[in-house]
Amino acid sequence: MLQRLFFRLERFGGLSEQEKHALQEAVARTRLVNAGEDLSGVHEYHCNLVVEGLACDYMLLPDGRRQITNLHVPGDFCDLDLLLLSASDRSISALTPVKIAIIPHHKLLDLAERHPRILLALWRDTLIDAAISRECIANIGRRNAFARIAHLLCELYIRLQSVGLVRDGAFELPLTQTDIGDATGLSVVHVNRTLQRMRADGLITWVGHQVTVRDQKRLEAAGEFRATYLNLRVDPGHGSGDRLARRFVVYPT
Amino acid sequence: MLQRLFFRLERFGGLSEQEKHALQEAVARTRLVNAGEDLSGVHEYHCNLVVEGLACDYMLLPDGRRQITNLHVPGDFCDLDLLLLSASDRSISALTPVKIAIIPHHKLLDLAERHPRILLALWRDTLIDAAISRECIANIGRRNAFARIAHLLCELYIRLQSVGLVRDGAFELPLTQTDIGDATGLSVVHVNRTLQRMRADGLITWVGHQVTVRDQKRLEAAGEFRATYLNLRVDPGHGSGDRLARRFVVYPT
DNA sequence: CGAAATTTTGAGTTCACTCAAGGATGGTGG
């Protein structure tokens, strides 16, 4: 059930078998959400974790325009923030049929108390989401359409790769061009024309829901993409995260 | 030293005297950073907290363009994420002369172990930053220049108010129009023209570094601003944050 | 097979950008 999550977490040390087991046990049940449906209502006292499919955070503006603020691939928590915040500023919706693992807040709280490393993994996950958001701000604020879309595709490539969903440079991406537009702050029409150029340039192919990155280097250059912000590689030299985690292991509560 | 922080934290329950004291004690020293200078280098093994002045997170694009991804007002932590993440994707710079409280990571780690409620307050703070980022994405991605700037000013108004830095609808805002542009994804020229319109419309006055909100209602309407995402009001009905905190008090580690 | 959703094309428009230069402001040193 949580393999994708665990697989991703391996990248920075991972969890012990015991911790994994505890997390697995915390899953109360699973749920299927149809494409286009909101997850709302569910997340009163539960966290939702994507097991299969693609979901997104979005905000609706008064005039009906939509802005997608993040995508959730398998292994991602959707709404960890509701564990600590009372006000939700966005909605979460399924872009494809999505299988969700539902973890009650109280169980996650138990885990956090008994397994500090799990608490840290959760916090860390929310911090990476924040880094993704920052990158998105720079993307939308300062790049043109071509670069924005290139950047988005690069990010998805790495994120999907980190959960084992890329094969030979290709991955399933069941997004409509409207979705791409809502995620990059562009109109559908412009997304369409830009994607045509991107395909013509030989950077990608996009057939059905199958996207293939034909020239990752040039795509990354076009999107000014550097994967570091995703924190998907272990970099033992910097930061105190490992130290913090180690402490919590040495002195378990 | 940390009054602004504590003042802001009061809004959702605050910290005990003991906890406040412990946080105060964790401050190793303070530092003055000149306007325009980066805080970088400092934050290898320290967290920086703004005591006075205005700082910002920013990212520099290859061609030299800048995108400001967040502002830090007094009482804000600048780089809590570095406690857990190894890769830093942005820089932090002082927009005005800034007084910084430096808190070594290891001391913050001690605190987190001994005072779970402090750990939660820190996590919560990073979650609110994430909410601010999301709102910023929607702002830049889907709103026009007028609304973007209005929204930014509304946000700053509330954030500064939450740390007691607004008086009679007026606050110090030592941002240049270039800064506003970098924060909203606009060019200086366009910021200038938009601000002129905003002043002519009677929404604000901006003299020197003093901004006065003349008509908050209309400004908020123009920016489609709703303050909930800032989580600055206690809303006991929703969420599990309080429960989590309570637990950690009932069963201290 | 037909309806609905999605992609694509065309044409005209606009919001925001760039370039360039002229004022204003404020800090600093002689």
Add this chain to the structure above:
DNA sequence: CCACCATCCTTGAGTGAACTCAAAATTTCG
């Protein structure tokens, strides 16, 4: 205390990237 320099604000003019509206072509799916 004033002159000077740097930064910032402001204005004008021309341009362009992305938008809107509208409709046709294509794909998807029940």
